[in-house]
Amino acid sequence: MSVLCQAASVAGAVVLAAVVAPAPSSAADQVKTANGVVEGTLSKDTGIRMFRGVPFAKPPVGDLRWKPPQPVESWEGVRPAAGFGPRCMQQPLFGDMNFRSDGMGEDCLYLNIWTPAKSAEEGLPVLVYFFGGGFQAGDGSEPRYDGESMATKGIVTVTVNYRLGIFGFYVHPELTAESTHKASGNYGLLDQSAAIQWVHANIAAFGGDPAKITIAGESAGSASVSAQMVTPLAKDLIAGAIGESGAFIGRGLGPQSLPEREKDGAAFAKDLGDKSLADLRAMSAEDILAAVAKGNPYRFGATIDGYSLPKEPAEIFASGDQARVPLLAGWNSEEMTWLFLMGPQPLTQETFAAKLKELYGDRGEAAAKLYAGSTQDELVQAATDLAGDRFIAFSTWKWLELHGATGGQPTFRYFFERPRPAMVPEMGDAVPGLAGGVMKKSESKMPPMPPAKGAVHSAEIEYAMGNLSTNKVYAWTPDDDKVSEVMQAYFANFIKTGDPNGEGLPKWQPANSGDVVQVMHIGIATRTEPDKYRARYLFLDSAPSK
Numbered sequence: 001m002s003v004l005c006q007a008a009s010v011a012g013a014v015v016l017a018a019v020v021a022p023a024p025s026s027a028a029d030q031v032k033t034a035n036g037v038v039e040g041t042l043s044k045d046t047g048i049r050m051f052r053g054v055p056f057a058k059p060p061v062g063d064l065r066w067k068p069p070q071p072v073e074s075w076e077g078v079r080p081a082a083g084f085g086p087r088c089m090q091q092p093l094f095g096d097m098n099f100r101s102d103g104m105g106e107d108c109l110y111l112n113i114w115t116p117a118k119s120a121e122e123g124l125p126v127l128v129y130f131f132g133g134g135f136q137a138g139d140g141s142e143p144r145y146d147g148e149s150m151a152t153k154g155i156v157t158v159t160v161n162y163r164l165g166i167f168g169f170y171v172h173p174e175l176t177a178e179s180t181h182k183a184s185g186n187y188g189l190l191d192q193s194a195a196i197q198w199v200h201a202n203i204a205a206f207g208g209d210p211a212k213i214t215i216a217g218e219s220a221g222s223a224s225v226s227a228q229m230v231t232p233l234a235k236d237l238i239a240g241a242i243g244e245s246g247a248f249i250g251r252g253l254g255p256q257s258l259p260e261r262e263k264d265g266a267a268f269a270k271d272l273g274d275k276s277l278a279d280l281r282a283m284s285a286e287d288i289l290a291a292v293a294k295g296n297p298y299r300f301g302a303t304i305d306g307y308s309l310p311k312e313p314a315e316i317f318a319s320g321d322q323a324r325v326p327l328l329a330g331w332n333s334e335e336m337t338w339l340f341l342m343g344p345q346p347l348t349q350e351t352f353a354a355k356l357k358e359l360y361g362d363r364g365e366a367a368a369k370l371y372a373g374s375t376q377d378e379l380v381q382a383a384t385d386l387a388g389d390r391f392i393a394f395s396t397w398k399w400l401e402l403h404g405a406t407g408g409q410p411t412f413r414y415f416f417e418r419p420r421p422a423m424v425p426e427m428g429d430a431v432p433g434l435a436g437g438v439m440k441k442s443e444s445k446m447p448p449m450p451p452a453k454g455a456v457h458s459a460e461i462e463y464a465m466g467n468l469s470t471n472k473v474y475a476w477t478p479d480d481d482k483v484s485e486v487m488q489a490y491f492a493n494f495i496k497t498g499d500p501n502g503e504g505l506p507k508w509q510p511a512n513s514g515d516v517v518q519v520m521h522i523g524i525a526t527r528t529e530p531d532k533y534r535a536r537y538l539f540l541d542s543a544p545s546k
Contacts, residue, residue, distance in 0.1 A: 029041055031120075033202045033205060034202055035073070035074040035075060037077070037079065038054055038079050039078045039082070040082065041082050043148060046148060048115065048116055048148050048151045048152065049114070049116075049206075051081040052081055052082060052083055052084045052085070052141075053110045054081050054110060055072050055085070055110055056072060056111050056194060056195045057069035057070060057194050057198075058072060059109065060106060060107075060109060062281070063281065066184070066187060066281070069191050072198075084101045084110070085108060085110030085161065086101055086103045087099055087138075087161065088108040088168070089104060089105065089106055089108070089165070089285050089289055090104070090133075090136060090165060090289075091165070091297055092137070093136055093297055094137055097137060097138060097142060098142060098143055098144075099139050100143065101139050106167060109163075109191055109194075110140070110161050111140065112140055112158065112159045113147070113156065113157070114146075114151040114158075115157075115207050116152065116154055117156065117206060118207070122207040123207070123212075124155060124156050124207050125208070125209060125214065125495050126155070126157075126203050126212055126213045127156070127214050127215075127495050128195065128213060128214070129160070129215075129221070130160055130192060130215070130220075131145055131160075131217065131218070132218040132222070132246070133219070135164055135168065135220045135223075135253070136300075137164060137165075138220070140161045143471070144461045144467050144470060144471060145461070146465070146467055146470055150491075153466075154496070156207060156208035160192060160195040162224075163187050163188045165292060166268075166299075167288075168186075168188030168191070169185050170184075171185035171264070171300075172262065172265040172266060172269065172280075173262050173265075173266055175277060176258065178277075181305075181307040182306065183306050183308070184258075185261055186302055186303055186307075186308045186309060189302065189308050192227075193231055193234040196237050196238065197237065200213060200237045211239060212239050212496075214239060214494070215228055215238050215242070216242035216244070217243065217246075218458060218460075218461050219244070219457065220246065222243035222247065223246040223248045223253040225241050225242065226243060226246075226249065227308075228323075229241055229317075229323040229325070230313050230316040230317065230322045231309065238325055239325055240327075240328075240498050241326070241329075242329065243328075243329035243396060243399065244330070244461070245332060245457060245458075246392050247399035249313055249317070249395045249398045250314070250394060250395045253301065253392075253395070254302075254313075255304050255313070256301065256304070257304050258303055258304060264299065268291075271291075317403055317407075322403065322406075326411070326412070327400065327410075328411070328412040328413075328494050328500060329396055329399060329413060330415055330519075330520075330522075331388070332415075332417070332457060332460055333415065333417040334388060334452055334454030334457075335388030335392050335393055335457045336387040336457065337384060337387060337452075338380055338384045338387050339387075339449070339450070341355065341390070342383060347383055348379075353368060356368050360543050360545055366539065366543070367386075370536050370539055371383070371385055371536070384454075385533075385536070388457075389536060389540060394537055394540045394541075401537075404510075404512030409498070410498070410499070410513065411510060411511045411512045412499075412511060413511040413517070413520065413531075414490075415519050416459070416460040416463075416487075416522045416523070417454060417455055417521055417522065418459075418460075418483045418524065419453065419456075419459075420455070420459050420474050423473055424472065424473065455523075463480070464488060464491050468480055468481065468484050479524055482524075483526070486522065486526050489502060489504075490502075490505065490508065500520075506528065508528060509528060511531075516530045517534065
């Protein structure tokens with residue numbers, strides 16, 4: 001089936017689902033979707049109805065490997081939805097991931113729903129959340145993304161699985177040739193679009209309003225939000241967007257061109273013994289994953305395929321052709337360690353100056369004025385800031401800037417600065433890992449990370465989603481609970497109204513209003529401040545870099 005026909009069949013399923021009226025449930029935990037009845041569970045503590053492992057697309061196995069997601073096949077009777085489905089194929093890359101999924105496999109296109117609604121007539125706002133993990137790992141079952149807490153705020157909350165790594169982003173000349181659109185790759189992004197379509201068509205049966213869907217995510221999930229804002233497959237179905245550290249703009253997670261990805265995909269097949277596409281589809285998922293594990297685990301990522309991503313996302317945002325919806329986005333105070341920048345070199349005034357010259361050539365001195373430090377502590381902070389900016393903060397800043405200028409809607413920018421507390425004594429052998437992760441010291445092959453002074457990458461997730469209690473690694477304090485209450489309230493208000501402001505919260509001014517960009521600093525002393533680092537990002541925006 002051509003990509004065009006596939007898209008049409010998915011769209012057809014959406015239209016069909018939209019006209020199927022929800023049938024009266026025989027039980028409080030049964031809901032009729034377009035494809036059949038699902039039976040979830042009821043939380044005794046909160047009264048939230050939970051539906052886990054609900055399929056939103058046909059399993060992408062066999063000949064459907066490396067094809068866009070296909071519509072779900074209908075079923076007879078009642079389908080149990082009490083447990084999470086399998087997570088998508090992935091390597092164990094990050095020590096902070098804790099899965100509740102039913103194993104791992106290619107049959108993984110499932111979503112999970114938490115709803116406070118007692119009937120299909122309530123029309124509540126909807127949150128669709130995409131997990132992070134560099135497009136290589138992660139799962140909608142992770143406790144930090146659990147939707148029960150957000151559902152208690154009056155929001156139907158959904159987490160989504162999408163294909164990862166080589167299974168979600170493999171590009172090959174034969175895949176491009178078999179596509180009517182001459183596009184390959186981005187299957188993980190197509191999964192996300194299909195999930196949004198499914199939610200738009202079915203969420204009313206769970207008490208949600210399909211006209212009030214806010215999409216959100218962290219890291220790769222945040223970049224996914226920026227992608228869904230520009231793809232023609234989903235951008236007209238969303239009412240708001242939340243991004244936590246990451247966008248498909250500039251360096252880092254940004255997509256590459258189709259020819260670049262095709263070249264790399266062909267090289268991978270050649271390394272396996274000149275395998276054809278048919279050969280690759282015949283291989284077991286485990287053998288493919290093992291082959292990937294021998295090289296760069298981050299090798300396969302998003303592509304400017306001309307279909308799901310018609311152009312560079314930055315170009316689409318600059319032209320105003322994205323979803324014109326309110327955007328709330330930001331990043332953390334310590335997104336990356338300075339070791340990411342300096343590698344094995346010691347950090348001194350001389351080595352840092354040399355690194356800036358290496359990265360920015362004759363503009364290295366200009367960079368040194370923006371990332372400056374006269375003492376060792378100040379130098380560490382400067383190098384940490386530059387590492388975090390290059391890793392993910394700049395792309396998020398640029399996303400906000402572009403959308404704020406062309407989107408016709410308010411943008412709200414935050415800076416999360418609450419460091420995690422100490423680990424609980426029971427963790428024993430655990431030490432901080434790269435990008436917010438945790439690892440066993442005895443098993444780690446990485447150099448020890450310096451102690452974090454700020455909020456590391458991914459640290460805000462549990463605060464924003466109201467899930468501190470699900471993370472047993474850290475000794476949370478009443479101060480952490482207060483920060484979480486404020487951050488979750490901002491997010492919940494935004495999901496409901498497109499504006500994070502509400503009673504009892506510090507006033508949050510849109511970043512794209514007034515003469516001075518205002519930033520909400522979220523921490524013990526949550527408050528707005530004028531942007532202090534704009535010169536850094538303007539420099540990174542204009543300076544060519546390695």
